[in-house]
């Protein structure tokens with residue numbers, strides 16, 4: 049039998065598959081198909097999810113494992129902050145280690161177990177990096193600039209100021225008023241920029257952030273390859289960086305920021321180093337269910353999810369109680 053997990057970070061939901069359990073690891077094509085089917089709310093188990101996290105071995109020295117990320121639509125993502133916390137927890141449990149690195153598409157990133165936020169609410173801190181503002185790293189084009197930093201862009205909106213930043217997955221961030229946050233604009237922009245468009249050829253995660261005070265943001269994200277999610281870890285990290293850099297009078301660098309989101313909250317800290325910036329992202333890493341299936345099922349073009357066994361853990365109830373408080 050093979051065991052998968054259903055996990056979440058701030059209720060950004062994923063299935064987690066450790067390919068090292070399999071006699072024959074899934075091919076790239078099989079992984080894409082599995083992600084599309086598992087995450088589909090109409091046919092996937094447990095109401096689907098936002099993505100599939102794929103764990104495998106890493107050949108890099110001093111690294112505990114490798115994480116790859118598939119969005120719900122089957123596109124690959126170069127990074128996932130909420131996902132890395134849950135993969136970090138998985139590897140911490142598997143290898144009984146508290147501080148280690150995980151290989152991701154562009155970098156080996158630091159993970160460290162934190163004290164539980166509450167009984168049955170495990171917390172993990174992860175490194176979000178590398179950070180780049182260069183157009184070719186998102187990529188974006190036809191916006192009349194090589195770097196989009198706190199600028200209006202008439203083809204996107206006449207008033208809002210945008211920053212484009214790769215962490216390293218691509219994000220477009222705007223600090224907005226509560227009225228804009230409530231409007232349809234985020235959905236309209238997210239939809240426009242995640243279908244074929246002249247500006248972001250690979251799509252982009254779009255986040256609106258409301259500054260609540262100098263140590264508190266609220267961030268909502270329309271994700272590339274998914275749509276609205278309860279939270280986007282890299283989006284909240286990117287928004288914290290944009291807040292720190294565009295509002296220097298708030299002196300946010302190196303300080304803990306609480307970032308609320310529709311699924312709960314995380315904490316971030318923006319660090320300035322010689323090479324630029326990196327962001328620390330701290331938040332829950334919750335296992336909601338263990339799923340059992342056969343290796344044969346995973347290789348099927350149309351897995352029969354009615355044959356998969358799901359066992360709930362007490363962790364989601366604990367998380368819900370924690371955020372309600």
Ligand SMILES: N[C@@H](CCC[C@H](N)C(=O)O)C(=O)O
Nearest residue numbers: 125128129130217280281282
């Ligand atoms: N939810 C994630 C980001 C997942 C990938 C993203 N949709 C992309 O395509 O870049 C997070 O927590 O960071």
